[in-house]
Amino acid sequence: xxxxxxxxxxxxxxxxxxxxxxxxxxxxxxxxxxxxxxxxxxxxxxxxxxxxxxxxxxxxxxxxxxxxxxxxxxxxxxxxxxxxxxxxxxxxxxxxxxxxxxxxxxxxxxxxxxxxxxxxxxxxxxxxxxxxxxxxxxxxxxxxxxxxxxxxxxxxxxxxxxxxxxxxxxxxxxxxxxxxxxxxx
Amino acid sequence: xxxxxxxxxxxxxxxxxxxxxxxxxxxxxxxxxxxxxxxxxxxxxxxxxxxxxxxxxxxxxxxxxxxxxxxxxxxxxxxxxxxxxxxxxxxxxxxxxxxxxxxxxxxxxxxxxxxxxxxxxxxxxxxxxxxxxxxxxxxxxxxxxxxxxxxxxxxxxxxxxxxxxxxxxxxxxxxxxxxx
Amino acid sequence: xxxxxxxxxxxxxxxxxxxxxxxxxxxxxxxxxxxxxxxxxxxxxxxxxxxxxxxxxxxxxxxxxxxxxxxxxxxxxxxxxxxxxxxxxxxxxxxxxxxxxxxxxxxxxxxxxxxxxxxxxxxxxxxxxxxxxxxxxxxxxxxxxxxxxxxxxxxxxxxxxxxxxxxxxx
Numbered sequence: 001x002x003x004x005x006x007x008x009x010x011x012x013x014x015x016x017x018x019x020x021x022x023x024x025x026x027x028x029x030x031x032x033x034x035x036x037x038x039x040x041x042x043x044x045x046x047x048x049x050x051x052x053x054x055x056x057x058x059x060x061x062x063x064x065x066x067x068x069x070x071x072x073x074x075x076x077x078x079x080x081x082x083x084x085x086x087x088x089x090x091x092x093x094x095x096x097x098x099x100x101x102x103x104x105x106x107x108x109x110x111x112x113x114x115x116x117x118x119x120x121x122x123x124x125x126x127x128x129x130x131x132x133x134x135x136x137x138x139x140x141x142x143x144x145x146x147x148x149x150x151x152x153x154x155x156x157x158x159x160x161x162x163x164x165x166x167x168x169x170x171x172x173x174x175x176x177x178x179x180x181x182x183x184x185x
Numbered sequence: 186x187x188x189x190x191x192x193x194x195x196x197x198x199x200x201x202x203x204x205x206x207x208x209x210x211x212x213x214x215x216x217x218x219x220x221x222x223x224x225x226x227x228x229x230x231x232x233x234x235x236x237x238x239x240x241x242x243x244x245x246x247x248x249x250x251x252x253x254x255x256x257x258x259x260x261x262x263x264x265x266x267x268x269x270x271x272x273x274x275x276x277x278x279x280x281x282x283x284x285x286x287x288x289x290x291x292x293x294x295x296x297x298x299x300x301x302x303x304x305x306x307x308x309x310x311x312x313x314x315x316x317x318x319x320x321x322x323x324x325x326x327x328x329x330x331x332x333x334x335x336x337x338x339x340x341x342x343x344x345x346x347x348x349x350x351x352x353x354x355x356x357x358x359x360x361x362x363x364x365x
Numbered sequence: 366x367x368x369x370x371x372x373x374x375x376x377x378x379x380x381x382x383x384x385x386x387x388x389x390x391x392x393x394x395x396x397x398x399x400x401x402x403x404x405x406x407x408x409x410x411x412x413x414x415x416x417x418x419x420x421x422x423x424x425x426x427x428x429x430x431x432x433x434x435x436x437x438x439x440x441x442x443x444x445x446x447x448x449x450x451x452x453x454x455x456x457x458x459x460x461x462x463x464x465x466x467x468x469x470x471x472x473x474x475x476x477x478x479x480x481x482x483x484x485x486x487x488x489x490x491x492x493x494x495x496x497x498x499x500x501x502x503x504x505x506x507x508x509x510x511x512x513x514x515x516x517x518x519x520x521x522x523x524x525x526x527x528x529x530x531x532x533x534x535x
Contacts, residue, residue, distance in 0.1 A: 049340075056237035058240065059236075059243045060235065060239035063239045064204045065204075090207075090228055090231075090233075094452050095452045125490050125491070126491060127453075128452050128453070129425075131452060
């Protein structure tokens with residue numbers, strides 16, 4: 001039986017941030033997220049076990065899909081600030097650019113900067129033509145962020161797990177991308 | 186991730202999980218066969234279970250293998266070393282998929298996993314967690330020479346028996362074959 | 366930037382679909398040569414598919430080329446990139462419509478020329494190919510073109526990614 005080739009472990013660099021693949025052999029996910037005293041995610045998980053399973057799933061997602069959430073690191077301080085990337089577990093309508101920030105990393109534009117880097121990577125390196133974000137209807141902060149990223153609202157998706165979500169679509173900032181968007185408008 | 190090693194036994198090949206295993210995991214975790222291991226669950230949660238099986242290898246340096254019949258390539262179960270957050274200590278676990286019971290596959294694969302834990306990873310002891318009602322699983326533990334040691338109550342999974350395996354020293358005379 | 370309307374190789378001319386391609390394309394679609402694509406297909410589906418080829422050029426500015434014999438102009442097959450699914454790279458095809466034209470490397474020659482164009486002229490980073498696991502001939506071409514298998518969970522369909530551009534560090 002044929003096997004998939006070895007997983008590539010991409011890295012993305014933005015102005016302030018380094019985005020690394022948490023499935024890479026030299027990435028210490030335990031130190032980054034799972035040690036006692038590690039910073040918690042802003043969207044609180046019920047307990048440490050839930051964080052462990054979530055991180056294991058994030059890593060396995062890379063192996064099942066060939067892409068996934070990047071670990072986002074502040075270039076200067078070396079601090080982990082969160083996870084940002086395309087997320088497509090079973091049950092999602094299509095891959096979703098999503099993000100989770102660690103405590104204390106909010107309000108600095110890290111998620112927006114990392115998301116820009118990831119979108120650029122998806123469009124320029126992975127050959128994607130578009131990508132969505134799903135945002136909770138009431139999450140004004142996330143709506144503002146996807147609008148800052150230039151995504152266009154595209155209606156609602158009834159998510160089996162999280163309920164109704166607003167769909168925003170990101171497109172490459174190229175002539176072809178805009179042309180496609182106008183074609184569908 | 187440490188590359189997941191491939192182990193072979195007389196009839197079985199133990200290999201790392203990948204995307205081809207999604208249907209088998211969906212079927213197992215969607216059926217009543219998974220009642221002792223957190224199921225039955227939706228295909229969505231089974232997908233995440235498979236992803237976290239792979240992530241377990243990255244986080245712990247070991248994990249569970251998909252077990253294939255060497256001759257046909259058919260996947261018959263998921264067996265190996267397990268120690269997620271909240272576990273009392275590192276465990277040897279086995280899940281057999283439907284239609285493959287009664288042939289000794291779980292025991293054969295678990296013995297290979299135990300030998301790997303002792304010989305390669307240097308474990309000095311190992312346990313297996315068995316739900317009290319899961320007689321088939323207790324039988325596998327017994328065949329491997331393990332004994333009922335104590336019980337453990339997991340917040341979500343409830344009460345489980347801890348079966349303690351003979352350590353590497355106890356197995357060195359005659360090795361694992363003595364129990365096969 | 367849009368793809369070139371015409372590409373020329375040693376033995377082939379690749380051009381956009383034309384109405385006259387329908388009958389030979391339909392014969393291909395209704396034959397067992399489409400068994401790895403869920404065929405044989407009906408005449409109606411064949412029409413839909415060729416219209417799809419033509420329409421994709423309008424929507425995306427690139428699409429499937431009809432591969433023709435450079436000497437005679439006879440249509441031999443189709444090759445080139447499609448992007449139905451936004452969240453995987455553009456998908457390649459390389460099909461010869463008749464068994465009589467096999468064995469001379471024509472499918473590979475056509476596909477290689479489109480890849481050269483996508484890389485050199487359009488700057489594309491990557492394309493993919495989704496191939497039935499029993500389609501050994503097509504898998505061999507994917508590998509010859511530099512394809513590597515990537516994770517994929519669509520049953521009997523394997524996915525190969527073909528990296529086109531070697532990018533430096535950002």
